[in-house]
Amino acid sequence: MSSGPEKHQLLAGGQAWSRRMRRRQVLRLRDDEGTACVSALFYNAHDPLERYNMADTLKAQFTAFLTEDRVLYSDMGRVMCSITRDTCGWHDTISGCGDAAASARRFGEGSYQKLRNGFHRNARDNFLVELGKHGLGKRDVVANVNFFVRVGVADDGALAWVPRKRKAGADLASFVELRFEMDTLVILTNTPHPLDPSPTYAPPPVTLSLFEGPAAGPDDPCRIFRSENERGFALTEAYVAEQRGAL
Amino acid sequence: MTAALAESELDPARARLDVVLPAGQGWTHELHAGETFRIVDLEGNQAVDTLFFNARDVDERYSATETIRAQGNIYLTTGTALVSSEGRPLLTIVADTCGRHDTLGGACSAESNQVRYALEKKTMHNCRDSFLLALAQHGWGMTKRDLPSNINFFMNVPVTPKGALTFEDGVSAPGRYVEMKAEMDVLVLISNCPQLNNPCNAYNPTPVRLLVWPAP
Numbered sequence: 120m121s122s123g124p125e126k127h128q129l130l131a132g133g134q135a136w137s138r139r140m141r142r143r144q145v146l147r148l149r150d151d152e153g154t155a156c157v158s159a160l161f162y163n164a165h166d167p168l169e170r171y172n173m174a175d176t177l178k179a180q181f182t183a184f185l186t187e188d189r190v191l192y193s194d195m196g197r198v199m200c201s202i203t204r205d206t207c208g209w210h211d212t213i214s215g216c217g218d219a220a221a222s223a224r225r226f227g228e229g230s231y232q233k234l235r236n237g238f239h240r241n242a243r244d245n246f247l248v249e250l251g252k253h254g255l256g257k258r259d260v261v262a263n264v265n266f267f268v269r270v271g272v273a274d275d276g277a278l279a280w281v282p283r284k285r286k287a288g289a290d291l292a293s294f295v296e297l298r299f300e301m302d303t304l305v306i307l308t309n310t311p312h313p314l315d316p317s318p319t320y321a322p323p324p325v326t327l328s329l330f331e332g333p334a335a336g337p338d339d340p341c342r343i344f345r346s347e348n349e350r351g352f353a354l355t356e357a358y359v360a361e362q363r364g365a366l
Numbered sequence: 367m368t369a370a371l372a373e374s375e376l377d378p379a380r381a382r383l384d385v386v387l388p389a390g391q392g393w394t395h396e397l398h399a400g401e402t403f404r405i406v407d408l409e410g411n412q413a414v415d416t417l418f419f420n421a422r423d424v425d426e427r428y429s430a431t432e433t434i435r436a437q438g439n440i441y442l443t444t445g446t447a448l449v450s451s452e453g454r455p456l457l458t459i460v461a462d463t464c465g466r467h468d469t470l471g472g473a474c475s476a477e478s479n480q481v482r483y484a485l486e487k488k489t490m491h492n493c494r495d496s497f498l499l500a501l502a503q504h505g506w507g508m509t510k511r512d513l514p515s516n517i518n519f520f521m522n523v524p525v526t527p528k529g530a531l532t533f534e535d536g537v538s539a540p541g542r543y544v545e546m547k548a549e550m551d552v553l554v555l556i557s558n559c560p561q562l563n564n565p566c567n568a569y570n571p572t573p574v575r576l577l578v579w580p581a582p
Contacts, residue, residue, distance in 0.1 A: 173430075174472020174515050179481050181532060183470070183525040194494075194513075196477030209529070213440065213470060215431025220453055257425040258511045260451060272525040276441040276466075278434065313435065351481045 125330040130157070132322030135245035136307040137252065139164040140299040142359060145203070145332040148307075150267045152323035153283055153291020156312040157266040158216040158242045160250075160259075161191060161199045164302035165362070167255055169195045173212050173262035179347040183272060185210040185264065188340045190300075190348055197355040198348070200297040201341035203332070207283075207293035209269040214278060216242035216263055217313035225313070226320040239320045245308035253304060266295055268312050280314040298332050298341075300355050302362075372444040374461035374545045376402060376579050383578040389571030390491050390560035392500030396421055397548040400581025403457070404545040407464065407520045409572035411536030413559040414519040415473045415493045418448060418456045421551035424506055426450045430469040430515035440525060442467040442517065448546065451514075456552050461545035464538045468523040470531065472515050473497065474561045483563045496557035506553060518559075519544055521566050535565050 130136050140146055148157055163169035172194040180189050187205035190198045202210075222229060222241040229239025243260070250256055269281040283291050309325050311317070335342050335352060342352045378384060381404075387393050389412070397403055405414055420426035432449040434440045442448070444462040447455035472478075475494035479487040494513065501508045520538040525531050560571050 168510055172472065172478075172515075174470060175475075175478045175481070177531050178471060178478070178533075182529060183531040184529045192478075192481065194475065194477070196475070196481045213431065213525075214435050215429065218453060257451065260514075262429075262431050262515045271527060271529070272440055273527060276439045276525070278438050278440065347481050350485055353485070354477070354480060 123331050125328050128327045130307065130309045130325045130327050132309055132324055133240040134309055135249040136327070137249045137305060140303050140305055142299055142301055143332055143334050145296055145298045145330050146305065147294055147296045147328040148266055149292065149294040149326040149328070150207070150323070151292050151326065153293065154317070155267045155309060155323050155325050156315065157325055158308050158310065159264045159266060160246060160261065160306040162255070162259070162304040163193065164304045167253065167259065167304060169193045170259065170261055171199060171264070176212065179351065180345055183213060184269070185212055188344045190341050190351065191264065192351060196351060197358055198300045198351045199303050200299045201335065202295060203298045203341065204294070204296035207267055207295055210295065211265040211268040211270045212262060214265065214270045214314060216246070216265065217311060218243035221313040222311070225318065229320060240310055242308045242310040245310055246306060249306045249308070265312055267293065270314060278314070280316060298335070300335065300352070301359055371463055371465050372461045373463060374404065376404070376545070378577055381577040381579050383576070385576050386573050387556065387558045387576055388573045389558050390496065391558050392496035393556040393558070393576070394500050394504050395554045395578070397552050397554060397578060398581065399548055399550050401548050402460065402545060402579040403548065403554065404543050404577040405519055406541065406543040406575035406577070407538045408540065408575055410540040410542070411520065411538050411568035412572045412574055413521040413561065413566040414574055415557040415559050416517045416519055417513070417555040419553040419555070420450060420456065421553045424508060424512065424553065426452045427512065427514060428456060428517065433469060440470060442469055448517070455549045457546040457548050459544060459546045461543070464520055464542040464544060466522060466537055467544060468518040468521040469515065470525070471518050471521060471523040471533070473513070473557060474559065479563065487563065490562065491560040493557035493559050493561070496560070497555060500555060518566070533564050533566055536568060
């Protein structure tokens with residue numbers, strides 16, 4: 120949690136967002152209603168050829184999903200950000216994101232011409248718009264993260280949407296915190312996941328909070344989660360030192 | 367998905383292309399719509415890292431996530447449409463005597479080998495180097511930017527219901543093959559995996575045979 124100033128922004132349903140996060144900054148995503156899907160892509164802020172890599176993230180940590188103490192790897196063996204807090208428990212990264220065709224199949228046409236600014240924005244188009252602002256495009260879209268989404272895999276490989284369960288006396292709200300280990304361009308879209316069976320287009324607002332955090336110490340839980348992560352942090356810290364002018 | 371084992375009736379003597387790709391080599395090729403492409407695991411348990419692109423517009427390329435979501439299953443086998451980033455089938459798997467292929471495990475790289483095994487492993491040969499060299503030599507103008515998550519034919523990467531992901535010994539064996547029909551003109555990019563650190567190649571990378579039959 121933070122001790123210094125925080126900045127809060129509302130990411131309304133259907134909207135995209137991007138900005139460069141500096142090393143040590145923390146981005147908290149809060150899903151107040153418990154029905155959000157925030158799809159995300161990550162690029163090295165100084166060299167976007169380096170980007171989030173789903174396979175390397177999963178292989179290094181022997182996992183098929185993301186949660187607290189796990190980290191997001193780039194394709195260059197570096198830790199882009201660490202999940203330092205998570206009250207949701209499962210974030211998907213294997214099932215991709217929706218596009219215009221998937222949105223039309225589930226929710227009907229939803230065009231701008233009919234709905235004006237309430238039109239049904241979808242994740243892929245939002246990614247392309249937001250990537251375009253940074254000179255990036257279709258070639259840069261890779262397997263993304265879906266925060267607040269759980270997609271299970273059965274023994275036979277079948278995918279299944281897992282609805283969030285309401286615990287007695289508790290609401291479905293949850294949050295996840297990302298601590299950036301290197302300067303990273305973050306692209307977010309708050310749009311329905313194509314496996315979500317809800318028949319209504321109603322992506323809820325998500326609160327984004329930004330604050331400064333401490334760097335990962337030697338006993339940081341994300342660093343020591345596995346020896347793979349210790350090596351990933353070592354490679355990242357060497358790279359950050361190079362960026363700052365070290366030989 | 368239960369293993370959908372299905373044999374092919376195509377005769378190798380009638381193939382328009384029949385080559386052996388040694389372990390650790392990259393390969394590129396253009397397939398025309400309607401052609402059939404077969405990869406044979408000659409000695410067993412060899413991972414064949416593969417990407418496909420629309421030959422007329424390489425911005426449209428294989429998407430692991432679109433493919434698994436389209437069929438609702440993480441394993442690729444007979445009947446699987448290999449779906450593009452635009453949601454269209456690039457190829458369809460029409461025969462498979464192995465039964466299960468991976469598309470979550472990605473490709474090895476010098477840097478991921480450092481993370482996964484040891485910082486000193488940076489010097490080992492890896493799939494991304496083969497991809498980059500093949501693209502640089504005859505890659506239709508593509509670069510590192512054009513390397514999304516790939517297919518690993520013959521590789522076994524099970525996911526458990528609790529979300530664990532592991533690398534297991536292969537389910538393939540000498541002579542097993544997978545065959546797919548091109549649904550459009552597609553570019554093929556292969557790295558015949560040189561990984562020596564895990565069981566994806568049974569610790570012994572081996573050659574594969576690649577065949578192409580013209581459209582009937």
